[in-house]
Each structure stands twice: as structure tokens, then as C-alpha cells.
Amino acid sequence: MCGIVGYVGPRAAQALLLEGLRKLEYRGYDSAGVSLIAGGEIASVRAVGNLDHLVEAVHRAQRDGGAAGVATREPTTGIGHTRWATHGRVNESNAHPHFDTTNRVHVVVNGIVENYLVLKRRLEAEGAAFTSETDAEVIAHLVSHHLRRTGSLPDAVRAAFAELEGHYAFVAMALDEPELLVGARQECPLVVGRGDGETFLASAIPAFLRHTRRVQFIENGELVAITPEGATFLTPDGGIVEREVVTVDWDEDTAEKGGYETFMLKEIHEQADAVAETIADRTIREDGVDLAEEAAFDEALLHGVDRIVVVACGTSYHAGLIGRYAIEEWARVPVEMDVASEYRYRNPVVGPRDLVIGITQSGETADTLAAMRLARERGARVLAVTNVMGSQATREADGVLYTRAGLEIGVAATKTFVCQVAVMYLLGLRLAELRGTLGLEDRCRLVAELKRVPHEIAEPLAGLDVDAIAERHAAQGFFLYLGRHVGLPVALEGALKLKEISYIPTDAYAAGEMKHGPIALLDESTPVVVVVTDSPVRDKVVSNIQEVRARGAHVIAVASEGDVEIDQHAEEVIRVPALDWMLQPLLAVIPLQAVHRRRARLRRRARAARPAPRRPLLRQGGGRQGAGARRVVLAGHRGRQRRRRAARGAARGPRRARGGGRGVADAHRHDGGRGRGGPVTSILDPLPTAEEMRATDRWAIEERGIPGIELMERAGAGLARVVAEVAPEGLVVVVCGGGNNGGDGYVAARLLRAAGREVDVLWTKDPAELQGDARTMAQRLAGDAPRPFGGALPAGAAVVVDALLGTGFSGAPRGPVAEAIAAINAAGVPAVAVDVPSGVDATTGEVAGGAVRAVATATFAAAKPGLWIHPGKEHAGAVEVVDIGIPEGAPVRPGHGLITTRALGAYPHRGPASTKFESGHVLVAGGSRGLTGAVCLAAMAAMRAGAGYVTACVPPELNDVFEVKLTEVMTRDLEAVLEATERGGALVLGPGMGREEERQAFARDVARRAAVPLVLDADGLNAHAGHLEDLAQRTAPTVLTPHGGELARLLDTDSDAVRARRLHHAREAARRSGAIVVLKGDDTLVCEPGGRVGISRGDAPALATAGTGDVLSGVLGALLAKDLAPFDAACAAVALHAEAGRRAAVVLDGPDGVIASDVIDELPGALAG
Incomplete structure (x- = not known):
């Protein structure tokens, strides 16, 4: 584009x-x-x-x-x-x-x-x-x-x-x-x-x-x-x-x-151009397709192939499914589909005569890359289908076919999907010609039809009353999608789009499977979208429509123009131009994208018009809470910019009216802020992502007129100061890469030499090949010329500077850079990282391969999220933010923020005329034999966090126990909890409840029916393993407080996967549940569905003890009961909980021996500051 x-x-x-x-x-x-x-x-x-x-x-x-x-x-x-x-x-x-x-x-x-x-x-x-x-x-x-x-x-x-x-x-x-x-x-x-x-x-x-x-x-x-x-x-x-x-x-x-109203709508309308460029990028003859001229593709890959395996995720998987039908139909090659995230775990059988195709829009999809690597290791040929030149997928594959979708900004894939499908069609046609399985007449007809597609794509939108269709179904809470053959992937993609952008539960089935059980889901209120375009199975799909209509379902058919009979079988018909039946998916998906986008906008507006109830909150407790040992503590303000901030007292103010304030993501307030995320609230220290930092740099250079080379000089000067602080004397070894990070390293080396230090500079990319400011800085280096990195660091170094990879890098380092990282880690000397340790994703903290383990990181302008999120946090060491002179006022507003005690500025303190009712009512529901302590800790924590009154809803046979333990707390029968919620307040559900199936079903029922803000912890979370999406139906705020193991159960994955990609999995849980998710740990993450993220600074090892998770749940319930905006409340609860843990460690002369009740005792002092 x-x-x-x-x-x-x-x-x-x-x-x-x-x-x-x-x-x-x-x-x-x-x-x-x-x-x-x-x-x-x-x-x-x-x-x-x-x-x-x-x-x-x-x-x-x-x-x-x-x-x-x-x-x-x-x-x-x-x-x-x-x-x-x-x-x-x-x-x-x-x-x-x-x-x-x-x-x-x-x-x-x-x-x-x-x-x-x-x-x-x-x-x-x-x-x-x-x-x-x-x-x-x-x-x-x-x-x-x-x-x-x-x-x-x-x-x-x-x-x-x-x-x-x-x-x-x-x-x-x-x-x-x-x-x-x-x-x-x-x-x-x-x-x-x-x-x-x-x-x-x-x-x-x-x-x-x-x-x-x-x-x-x-x-x-x-x-x-x-x-x-x-x-x-x-x-x-x-x-x-x-x-x-x-x-x-x-x-x-x-x-x-x-x-256009949104990027997604713009990109829907760009699909004709995108498909046209994808198709015309290849040499298309009247009778076939040539791929031999592809710069990154050798047709020898296609010779002698006995089987094709397609690995992909999400939308790309659906594109692969369509490709499977086309390749098998035209080229008669067997094609298997695999969900990329599962492929490597099933010990697949694959070999030299197999072609494995990895489809990934970004070229960086970790699961797809892992599947491609495994296939290549086992001798298979690997082909990547991607939109991004130079992406990791292009380096992992033996050949590449590029889509030409251009940049896609919208949250849900649209034009990338149709371009992926187009590439799979081109590949199928070429394979058919090479294998002689498709006659000349058929090839000519298909090529002519394929070239028609860009002109026909606009037709489904031209005559479609998107608003009317969306408005007719605006109140529906569930949609079913059906299709057969190539219509099935379109149905799957349609269902996924509605889930992604409307957060409405949907399902999609092969239409022939309905009679085998799923038909029981249907009633007269259920809208069923059926893809029934022209195909060899069209009549069978019509027969399946009769099955669902017999249950009273409302059928919306997507049919080919000219099919007048379908009007007799459907309540609504969306027509698309007639085309060869195998190519119909390129047109059939377009109206579904448009209707679903409009449906999402209507849903958000409807929710914005309602009074916005209170929202959720979260934080740490349980798991590995303690900060890792830091070998270096730098002078100054560790991990934040050196500029004055408003005093904490100045940040405080009267409590917000319900639903008010910036802390809530715009329209969808009551369900955890679904929709596009906004900037982080002002009570957090902004943590710009790699992309946001690039935009800020660009603004400083272009709009404020600060030369880029001047920013690099300041960065290098700050880096030199940090290096001198870590190692005041001795040999400094600077290892420079090929980007601006390398340029920062060359500046620091020059300044350290000018200060009289012995500095040895090594490179992994020849300075003569550098570009821009980095090249200029390498040329300014006086003294001994830089030397190529030779596999090991020179002996006698006092400190090594990692200036290899910058914030723009993600994935696993390779080649000389990977070797240099290994050498730095093996050297046994302190390492100082430039901006971010090489190998650490600056935005997510993920470590896909080797990464430098630094004692300190000099990061520029602002700390990045990945420096505070494990496992990246373990690699960063002490974080020092270097002010490089970027002025305030940049239009970029980060969506991530660091949670410190400054977040307590959101806490609404009691006034002289306050009553217990204004201070909030918290219900704690749970408890079972042997687990009474969990309810007690949560209830007392809620009281100490400022709740006006607390009610414990517990099993009647244990009531006497709780009456003795909780003298300031009222008790009620557990079965009466829903009745108790009718008086308002916030509900903490799950502490000590037990895992018996009867209790688990009870917890799910309460969560579904309770109309108050809900905190789910412990067994309340376990009850929703396999039922996570049910929570998206709640109309009041929901907060989940899992540790890593609980989150793994909720997402049906393993704890190691969560540990490796904490932010990814927390966000996934937030997206699927519509709730705020607090993933507990030293780097507790507060993730809302709209995209905002709060990250705890941690350093509270006293919290690594049993029961502190229950304490957090109680604190969270208390702040929700005070009508704080949920994201603000969550961040404030995290900060309060951690500060109480730190204070408890001071009182008891260290973190060892601190117990949960000690943390509760310190809550009032933490609030008082």
C-alpha cells in the first residue's frame, strides 16, 4: 500500500x-x-x-x-x-x-x-x-x-x-x-x-x-x-x-x-486493492500462475511433494482451511491442517517429502514459528506465507510467499485474511499446473475468475444495509455460524470476528454436525448465520437450514446472487456476486466483517448509554512475590525519570462518582473496559512500549526540531555515567550491534575514553555498513578502532556494555548477536544493558532465546514495560532512566504504567461526616472445613483497607467457627449470598470454598447472577476453568486474581507457558472473560480487556507466604465497594498490598517470618503514608 x-x-x-x-x-x-x-x-x-x-x-x-x-x-x-x-x-x-x-x-x-x-x-x-x-x-x-x-x-x-x-x-x-x-x-x-x-x-x-x-x-x-x-x-x-x-x-x-469511522472499516474497504496487489504481484498468464519470479521463493520447493501440512493460528488458520480445500481439489495433494500452538506438542510425523506452510500475518506469531522450526528440524520443507518482509518467519523458512495487505491497524484482521486466502489460491493453481491435475480450460476459467475478485469485492458492501442488519440483532447475546466445505472456514472466521470486536459469545460448526448434538443449543431467539453460497454441497446446506429452522432459529443466509430459492429458507439473505464456487470465500466474508463491525459499535454505544456501575480491581498474593536479588543499586530514582512529580497528597481528592473519571475505558465501562484501550491513568508512571517510544522519538525530532544525533549523544552520555557507577575503574568492553543501540554504545565508548578509561569496542556489524546516526557515531570514535566480535570477550574486563539489540527487536537472537549474548553471560563480569537487555522484548518482557543478564540497564526517556515484567525483569537488573531531553507534550499516551505507592493517591479517605454505608459494604463468600482461614483473612483485610462493614457468607455448619474468629464481621449462610448482594456492595467469591463439583457449580451460578462488582479468587477461579467465557455475560465489573497456576488452568495451558509469556496470557484471559485480570507475582499485572496494563514494581518478598492472596482479595473488595474506577482501584489495591508487605518486613526485621495477618496489620499505616 x-x-x-x-x-x-x-x-x-x-x-x-x-x-x-x-x-x-x-x-x-x-x-x-x-x-x-x-x-x-x-x-x-x-x-x-x-x-x-x-x-x-x-x-x-x-x-x-x-x-x-x-x-x-x-x-x-x-x-x-x-x-x-x-x-x-x-x-x-x-x-x-x-x-x-x-x-x-x-x-x-x-x-x-x-x-x-x-x-x-x-x-x-x-x-x-x-x-x-x-x-x-x-x-x-x-x-x-x-x-x-x-x-x-x-x-x-x-x-x-x-x-x-x-x-x-x-x-x-x-x-x-x-x-x-x-x-x-x-x-x-x-x-x-x-x-x-x-x-x-x-x-x-x-x-x-x-x-x-x-x-x-x-x-x-x-x-x-x-x-x-x-x-x-x-x-x-x-x-x-x-x-x-x-x-x-x-x-x-x-x-x-x-x-472512515474506524481503522477496521477503512481496512474492510481497502480489501479490493489489497487482493489486487496480492494477485497482480505474481506473473499471471491467461492459463496459469508463475511463482518462479518471487524473490524469496524457489519453485523447487514444490517438486516431489507428497503431502502438505498447514500450521497457523486464528484468522490465519481459517485462511489455511480454505487453501486446503483448493489445493486438494485442484492439485490433488493431501493437505493436513494443524493449530500451530498444538503442533509441536503432539510429536508430529513429518519428513523430507512434506511441505509445511506456516501462515502468519506478522511473521512473528510465536506458536507458528515454533511449529515451522520443528518441521524444519525434522527435515521438512518449510514455506512461509506472511505480510511482513524481514520478519522472523521469513528467516525461518526455505521460501516465502508474501501477501500484499499493507499495514493493518484495526484490532481484527480483515484484509490480511483475504490476502492470505488469495495467496493460497495462487499456490493451489501453480501446484495444479506443475502436477498436471487441472485441465487448460479449467485453469483459464479460474485465472479469469480470480482476476475478477478485486472488482467484485466492493459489490457485497455496495447494496448491503449494514446498519439495518446490525440493529435488528443488537440485543442478541449469542450467534451461531454454520457452513460446509469452503463455507465452513468463512463461518469460523465470521464467528471469530464477532467475538474479537463485540465480545459476544459465538460458535461455529460444520452444518452437518448440528444433528449430532449442537442443535440442542437453539431456540426461537437464536440468530444462525449460514454460509450457503454456490458449491457442490449447497443443497445439503439448505437441508441443514431446515433442521435449525425446525427449532425456531432465525436464519441469516449468505448466498450467491441469482439464488432466488434461498429466500424460501431464510428470514434474511445477504447476497454476494456469483463466482467460481471455490473462490466464493473471498466475497462471502466481506459482508460478515462489515456487519460485525457495525454490531460492535452499536453494542458499545448501548453500554455507554447505561449508568456505568463500579468496576474491578486486583493485585498480588501467593506465588513468588519476592523481588529477585539485585546486585547493583544505582544512586538516584531507580526505575523512574528524574523529574519532580506532584506530591502524593496533592494527587488525592474526593472519591469519584460512579462511572466517572478517566480510569475507565470509554464506552464499555461495566464489563472491565472492553474496546480499544486508552492511556494509563495519571496515578501510574507511564511505561511506553517500543512502538510508542519510537513515535515519541519521531515527534521530538520532527515536531520539536531536536536532531536525532543529539538524542543519541545524550543517551550515550547517560549510559557512560551508569557504566562508571557500576565499575568505577578497570577495562570497559563495549559490544555494539547494527542499530541505534550500537550508536549509543559508540558514544559511551568515546566519552569513557575521553575520561581516561581503557575501552575495548567489539562489533557484530561492520561500522562501515551502519546507517544514519549510528554510523556517524562510529566514525567519531577516537583511539583504537573497533574490532569484530570473535566469539569471546577479552580477558580482564571490569564491565561489559551490551549495545547489541534495541527496543525494536523481538524474537530469538541469531548468528553473531546470539553468540555475543552467550559470551557476555559466560564472561562472569557485570553487564550494563543499553535501553533493554539484548534478547528481551521491551514491550512484553518475553525472552524467546538467549538474553543478556545485566546488573543494570540504562534506559532512555522512560522505562519500558518489558524491564518490569518477568522474565525480562530478571535480566534487567537495576533500571536507571536517562533523561535525554525529550520535552513534555508528546501526543503519544502510553497504555502501560508502573504501579508504585503513587497509585494510593486514588484512595478515597473517610471524611468527618462519613458513615459506614458510604465507606462500602464487602461480602466475602467461601470457606469449608480446613479452609476457614481464607475467608477470615479476606474479611479482615477488607476491614483494614477501609470498608465500612463486611459480611462473611459461610457454610452454616462452620458458622460458630467464624463467629469466634471474626468479631467485627457479620456472618450469613453461604446459600444466602445472592440475597445479600441485593443490598449492593462488592462480592469476594471463592476463598476456601473447596473444589467439590457441587461447590464449583454453586460458584459459577453466583458469579452469573450476582449484580454487584465481583472479585473471583482461589476456588472461585478454579470453578471457571473451562467456563471462562461465561463471565463475559456479566453486567457488573468482574476482577480475576489468579496466580500463574490458576491462570494456566483458566486458559487450559501449562504453567511454564504462562511463566514465559505473562503479559500475553493475562491479556488473553481479560479478553476472553471481559474482566480485569490481576496476575499475581513480583511483577503483578493488572490487565483490562480494553488494553491498559498496570505493572507492579514488586520488591515485596514478604508477600511470598500463604494467605496473602486472600488479603489482596479483601483489599480489592474494599476498594471496589468505594466506587473507585475499577482500573484505578485495581492499581491502588496492588500498591497498598505491596506497601503493607514491605512495612511488615521492616517491623519484623526482614521478610522471613512475615505471615498474612502481619500484612493486614500494616494496611492502615500504608494508607496513611
Whole structure:
């Protein structure tokens, strides 16, 4: 999804083009370039990689003089482009703009020219010299050819337009007409921006929105000529048409969405272009498909294949299912489907004659990567289908087929799914041709049908009343999806989409399976979506429809156009264009995506309109609570920025009204904040993710004018200070990698040498091959030249600096970097990490392979989440935040935050006129023979945390025990707990309840029916193993407080998996349950379904004792009963619990010997500060 920007006017074009390209980065790209007219010549500057590389190349050109330098001083005309490689490799020659043989015509192109080979051969015969591997270059030569004949750029572009086939948009510029740009649009977008004496031409409005909001839209099949005075719109035959000037009132966020309400809706409408680029990226003949020209794919992989195994997860799995049907039907190769997360655990049988296909949108899906590695280890051939060049999957595979979906921002996959399906079709067609299993006539018909798909994708949306369908079913709480053959994966994907974006329980079945039991789920209120497009099993699906209608279900059929009979069998029919039955999934899924997106918006609005009840809360207790031993404690404020913060007292205020405050994710307040997450609440210390930190750096450089090299200098200086603090004397060894982290290392090495330290610098990437600021810093290093890393560190080092991998890295290190990490860990000397220990994911704390174990980490501007989340926390050592001078005011608002005692600022203290009712009522339900202590601890903790009164609902046969133990607490019969909730308050359910099936069923029933905020702990959690999704139906806040083992049971996984990916699994539980999840531990995580995360700073080893989890549940119940916003309440409870544990350790001269009741005793003191 490339980006185009053009400008004509009185201002210097260079800065405007670069700024516009920045605004189009969200579309995805791998190279970029600009061409500028000034000083009687056209200068073109191109670069591989991100826009920083292009900026650096432009600056070099300025130093060398010529048009690129003149362009900063003289009025110019220019065009710019970001390219996502389709035809041709990723290199500077293939980057845009392209030019003709005389260098007098330059063009930038989006999309695909399908007939470029025919045109290229003709133009070469006429003397055109091509310099790239792209299809786009043919347009430059074709326009030049016609310009020589017509003498007019608009006429030349119009003549070229008439010869081109495909879907594309392009802008042409000619040296002989320096104040004119001409654009043409065929399927791909192009829009005009009208300024005061200047005009822009771009592929999307964000490119020029800062400069003008007056736009003109170019219709499909039109041309436009722009000058500083305005725009002239032309038809292909030369006629002039008028286009209205529209003033858009978008902000920049809306502009990035292309004017659509959400990114998901925008991406649904982009699917035609995405599929077109995916298909046209390959050489498509009339009778077949050629994959031999794929840069990362060798067709030898397909020879001699006896079996294909597809491994994938989620949406990618459904795309693989469709591919299985196509490959088996066309190529007659047996295909097996495997859920990637299960594949490696079943000891699969796989060998050299098997082709294993891993489908992963990002190329970084851990389960899919693990399955691909295992298959490769056992001798199988491995093919990756992915959207991301350079991703881990591309490095793990023997070959790669790329989808061309562009960047996908929406939370639910849409265009990546259809592009994956398209690639699987292409692979199936090629296999069929190689094996001779599909006749010529069938191949020609399928190729023609496949090329129709992009044009047909828009049809299901054009005549579909999305709002009406969504509104008719807005109140439904369950949907069933049915399909057979290729309709089944569409049904599965439809069900998944509704779950992902609406959090509505859904199920999907092969329609023929309904009679084997699932039909019992149906009643007259159940909407059943049936995919019944044309196929060999269409009549059987109709028969299955009769089965569900017999139960009174409401049938919504997705059918092919022309199928009039289906109207007799369904209450509603959604029609899609008729197409070859095997290709129908590409169209059938589109209306389901659109309806479900609208259904999700209606659901959120309906919930936002209700009074928002109180919400949930959480924190630690049980498990390994203690902080790991720290070998180094740095001076200053460990783990936070050195800047003054508001005093804790100043953060306090009156308690919030129910549902008020920023702490609740916008619309879906009562169910734990489902929907897109917002920024973390102000009571937490922001922890930006790797992506958020990159955006902040970019803002500082571009918007505040701070040079990137200056930020690197400050980072290196701060790093040098930390190194000197860890090792005041002795040899310093700095091991530098290939990115900006390496640049920071070179700065520190230079400054330490200047201070008189002996410094030895090793590299894993030759400094001569570095780019940008890192290269500059390597060149500035004085003294002994850096040496290549040779497998071990030099002897006698006092400290080693890990400057290998930065915050942008994820996955398992490989090659020299992996060897260097192993050497650092084996050296037996203190290591200081730069920004994040190499091998640790800066956002999640995950460690996929080897990772440096540092005694200290110098991180820049702000700490990152992965430094506080295990296992990354174990590798980080002491965390020192280095202020590198990024000013306040960045628009990036992190969704992760560090929980410290500052979170107690949210606590609503009692006032002079407070009553026990205003202080909140907590119910604690649980207890069984031998487990009475759990209820007692939770109840007393609630009292000490400030609850006005507490009621313990316990088994009647144990009532006497509780009457003696709990003198300040009322008791009631356990069976009466639901009645007790009618008086309001918060309910803590599960402590000591027992695991008998009768008790477990009772706990589930109470959780389902209780209309008050609910804390589920211990046996209340165990009761929901296998029933986690049931909690999503609750209409009051829900908080789960598992330790790692309990979370593993809830998610049906193992404890080791949770330990390795704590944040991932906590978020998964929050998403599936609709509840806030508190995953207890030294790094207790507070995760809400909307995406916000609080992370405890830990360092409370006294909590590693029995019963502290019950204490946390009671504290949590007390804060929920006080009407705090649930996320704020959760974070405050975590902070209060940990601070009480630390205080107990001080009182008792150490953490050893602290028991849960000691922690309860310290709660009031912790509250008082």
C-alpha cells in the first residue's frame, strides 16, 4: 500500500514532500524517494529502509549541491513516494520515483500494471533503457514516448493511460513543464489538496492536511492536471469535468482513517486493492500462475511433494482451511491442517517429502514459528506465507510467499485474511499446473475468475444495509455460524470476528454436525448465520437450514446472487456476486466483517448509554512475590525519570462518582473496559512500549526540531555515567550491534575514553555498513578502532556494555548477536544493558532465546514495560532512566504504567461526616472445613483497607467457627449470598470454598447472577476453568486474581507457558472473560480487556507466604465497594498490598517470618503514608 505526494507552488517542495510521506507511513513501505524540479534540472533521491534513511540521503545531496540542495531555497515542483515492494526486490534502483531514459520525465506509481511486459518489450525496441525490475518504470518511458509526440504532459499522460491495464494511480512530472503535475487514477486512490496559491496531489488526505483542508476527489478513470493556481479534471477522451471543492473537518487521526469511522472499516474497504496487489504481484498468464519470479521463493520447493501440512493460528488458520480445500481439489495433494500452538506438542510425523506452510500475518506469531522450526528440524520443507518482509518467519523458512495487505491497524484482521486466502489460491493453481491435475480450460476459467475478485469485492458492501442488519440483532447475546466445505472456514472466521470486536459469545460448526448434538443449543431467539453460497454441497446446506429452522432459529443466509430459492429458507439473505464456487470465500466474508463491525459499535454505544456501575480491581498474593536479588543499586530514582512529580497528597481528592473519571475505558465501562484501550491513568508512571517510544522519538525530532544525533549523544552520555557507577575503574568492553543501540554504545565508548578509561569496542556489524546516526557515531570514535566480535570477550574486563539489540527487536537472537549474548553471560563480569537487555522484548518482557543478564540497564526517556515484567525483569537488573531531553507534550499516551505507592493517591479517605454505608459494604463468600482461614483473612483485610462493614457468607455448619474468629464481621449462610448482594456492595467469591463439583457449580451460578462488582479468587477461579467465557455475560465489573497456576488452568495451558509469556496470557484471559485480570507475582499485572496494563514494581518478598492472596482479595473488595474506577482501584489495591508487605518486613526485621495477618496489620499505616 504505497504512498504518493506531489506539490506545485511557491514553497520549497522538499520539506513538504518529506512531511507528507511521514503522514503516509501507516500504509507500510520498504523504500522511499523524492524528485524535485529546480535550477533547470530534476534531481531524484532514493533510499532503502525508513524515511530517516531518505532524509539522510537528501542531506547528503544538499551538501553535494544540485537540485536537491537548491530545492531548500527556491520554489520547486516535486513528487515523493513510499514503496512496498511488489515487482522487483527491495533496493534503491527499484525505489520510486522512476524516470525515462532522458531523465526529463519522472513518475511515482501505486498499484500494478498488468500488461507491463508487453509495453516494456515494445519500448525497449524503440530505445528505452530500463534501470529497474519494476512494472512501474514502464509508465515513465511510456509517458516520455507520448510526450515527444504530443509536446504536452497532460496529453502524454492521457495517451499512456489509454494503453495501461491494471489497477494503479500515478503522478507524472516533466522538466519542460516545471509548474505542472499530472495524475491518473484507475482503481487506486488519488486526491487533490487546494491551498492558497499552491496545490497538492496525494494518495491520501493526511499527506497535506496540515496545510489545507480543501480537497477535490478524483473519480475512478479520470486524470487531473495541477498547477499552483488549481486543478483541471480530465476524462480519458480529453473532456473537462468539474469536481466540487470539499472542506473536510477531520483531525489527523480521522484523516489517517481515510474519513472512515474506524481503522477496521477503512481496512474492510481497502480489501479490493489489497487482493489486487496480492494477485497482480505474481506473473499471471491467461492459463496459469508463475511463482518462479518471487524473490524469496524457489519453485523447487514444490517438486516431489507428497503431502502438505498447514500450521497457523486464528484468522490465519481459517485462511489455511480454505487453501486446503483448493489445493486438494485442484492439485490433488493431501493437505493436513494443524493449530500451530498444538503442533509441536503432539510429536508430529513429518519428513523430507512434506511441505509445511506456516501462515502468519506478522511473521512473528510465536506458536507458528515454533511449529515451522520443528518441521524444519525434522527435515521438512518449510514455506512461509506472511505480510511482513524481514520478519522472523521469513528467516525461518526455505521460501516465502508474501501477501500484499499493507499495514493493518484495526484490532481484527480483515484484509490480511483475504490476502492470505488469495495467496493460497495462487499456490493451489501453480501446484495444479506443475502436477498436471487441472485441465487448460479449467485453469483459464479460474485465472479469469480470480482476476475478477478485486472488482467484485466492493459489490457485497455496495447494496448491503449494514446498519439495518446490525440493529435488528443488537440485543442478541449469542450467534451461531454454520457452513460446509469452503463455507465452513468463512463461518469460523465470521464467528471469530464477532467475538474479537463485540465480545459476544459465538460458535461455529460444520452444518452437518448440528444433528449430532449442537442443535440442542437453539431456540426461537437464536440468530444462525449460514454460509450457503454456490458449491457442490449447497443443497445439503439448505437441508441443514431446515433442521435449525425446525427449532425456531432465525436464519441469516449468505448466498450467491441469482439464488432466488434461498429466500424460501431464510428470514434474511445477504447476497454476494456469483463466482467460481471455490473462490466464493473471498466475497462471502466481506459482508460478515462489515456487519460485525457495525454490531460492535452499536453494542458499545448501548453500554455507554447505561449508568456505568463500579468496576474491578486486583493485585498480588501467593506465588513468588519476592523481588529477585539485585546486585547493583544505582544512586538516584531507580526505575523512574528524574523529574519532580506532584506530591502524593496533592494527587488525592474526593472519591469519584460512579462511572466517572478517566480510569475507565470509554464506552464499555461495566464489563472491565472492553474496546480499544486508552492511556494509563495519571496515578501510574507511564511505561511506553517500543512502538510508542519510537513515535515519541519521531515527534521530538520532527515536531520539536531536536536532531536525532543529539538524542543519541545524550543517551550515550547517560549510559557512560551508569557504566562508571557500576565499575568505577578497570577495562570497559563495549559490544555494539547494527542499530541505534550500537550508536549509543559508540558514544559511551568515546566519552569513557575521553575520561581516561581503557575501552575495548567489539562489533557484530561492520561500522562501515551502519546507517544514519549510528554510523556517524562510529566514525567519531577516537583511539583504537573497533574490532569484530570473535566469539569471546577479552580477558580482564571490569564491565561489559551490551549495545547489541534495541527496543525494536523481538524474537530469538541469531548468528553473531546470539553468540555475543552467550559470551557476555559466560564472561562472569557485570553487564550494563543499553535501553533493554539484548534478547528481551521491551514491550512484553518475553525472552524467546538467549538474553543478556545485566546488573543494570540504562534506559532512555522512560522505562519500558518489558524491564518490569518477568522474565525480562530478571535480566534487567537495576533500571536507571536517562533523561535525554525529550520535552513534555508528546501526543503519544502510553497504555502501560508502573504501579508504585503513587497509585494510593486514588484512595478515597473517610471524611468527618462519613458513615459506614458510604465507606462500602464487602461480602466475602467461601470457606469449608480446613479452609476457614481464607475467608477470615479476606474479611479482615477488607476491614483494614477501609470498608465500612463486611459480611462473611459461610457454610452454616462452620458458622460458630467464624463467629469466634471474626468479631467485627457479620456472618450469613453461604446459600444466602445472592440475597445479600441485593443490598449492593462488592462480592469476594471463592476463598476456601473447596473444589467439590457441587461447590464449583454453586460458584459459577453466583458469579452469573450476582449484580454487584465481583472479585473471583482461589476456588472461585478454579470453578471457571473451562467456563471462562461465561463471565463475559456479566453486567457488573468482574476482577480475576489468579496466580500463574490458576491462570494456566483458566486458559487450559501449562504453567511454564504462562511463566514465559505473562503479559500475553493475562491479556488473553481479560479478553476472553471481559474482566480485569490481576496476575499475581513480583511483577503483578493488572490487565483490562480494553488494553491498559498496570505493572507492579514488586520488591515485596514478604508477600511470598500463604494467605496473602486472600488479603489482596479483601483489599480489592474494599476498594471496589468505594466506587473507585475499577482500573484505578485495581492499581491502588496492588500498591497498598505491596506497601503493607514491605512495612511488615521492616517491623519484623526482614521478610522471613512475615505471615498474612502481619500484612493486614500494616494496611492502615500504608494508607496513611
